[in-house]
Amino acid sequence: MTPEQPHNFAGETAGAAAPNDAPRARVGRFVHSEGFRNAILAVIVVNAILLGINTDHGFHDRYGRLMAQFDLAVTAIFVCEISMKLYADRLKFFRDGWNVFDFLIVFASVLTIGSTGVAVLRVFRVLRVVRVLRVFRLFSVVKELRRVVEAFLNAIPGMSAIIAVLLLMFYVSAVITTDLFGREQPELFGSIGASFFTLFQVMTGDGWSEIVRLLDGNFPWAWLFFVPFITLTSFAVLNMFIAVIVDSLQREQVRAIETASADLRAGMTEVRETLEGEIGDVSADVQEIEDAEVIAARERAEIMASIAALREELREMRAGMAKRE
Incomplete structure (x- = not known):
């Protein structure tokens, strides 16, 4: 599973219109979350460490039964993980190479359950060790x-x-x-x-x-x-x-620096365009305010002229009434 999958899944499930997809979307967000992935990685690392410790004959003779129960619990956890991913992703699950790898390893682990008396199926126990290779997923997380x-x-x-x-x-x-x-x-x-x-x-x-x-x-x-x-x-x-x-490492570092520089330039260009757009909007707003002030001043002048005319008419009316008296 690649680091981009959680975002892709979220984008796909966000646009789902069917009400029945709501539980599937919740399961998908859970199994593709950072916390769930870290928990599975912790189980993988602990299982890998115990697989190495269990190669000691004295440890195996003393804690073999406990290790068998732990192995069963780990297999159950992996089966639940694969089942939830299949429910959430459906056929898209098999489009990713890591998912196919996990499915094959879990399938081989399931075949080993209860195979104590079957010598042929004991071969599948070796395949469980391959699951330790999932620790290499750290390469996709740590940039260095x-x-x-x-x-x-x-x-x-x-x-x-x-x-x-x-x-x-x-x-x-x-x-x-x-x-x-x-x-x-x-x-x-x-x-x-x-x-x-x-x-x-x-x-x-x-x-x-x-x-x-x-x-x-x-x-x-x-x-x-x-x-x-x-x-x-x-x-x-x-x-x-x-x-x-x-x-090759130097070229990779140069490529990473060039990529970071390109991203920085793109970000600066986006910020500049955003600022220019905001400045243009502010200029337009200022112009609108100035135009509104001109219109308000003109209307105020017209109102004052109207009031002056009314006062003049009122003065003439009073003068006319005084003459009549």
């Missing part, structure tokens, strides 16, 4: 871990070329050592396969000096072959792996 994994995956094409060069060097060296040292040291160089294994041991630096000393009796010049071999494989080719991974 995800960045490292993406950098490693991006480095695979470059690493494949280095591996091809390394295999070619090993093959040529294996043929040479088998022809030169195979008769005197058949256990180390008696065949291509044995030479491959011995050369790999030499490349790792594990007892390569002892191997050379074994050949000193008949081949005192053997070091002339092994020293360049170690220099090329251990110090040159293997360091290329590190260089490719570091370069």
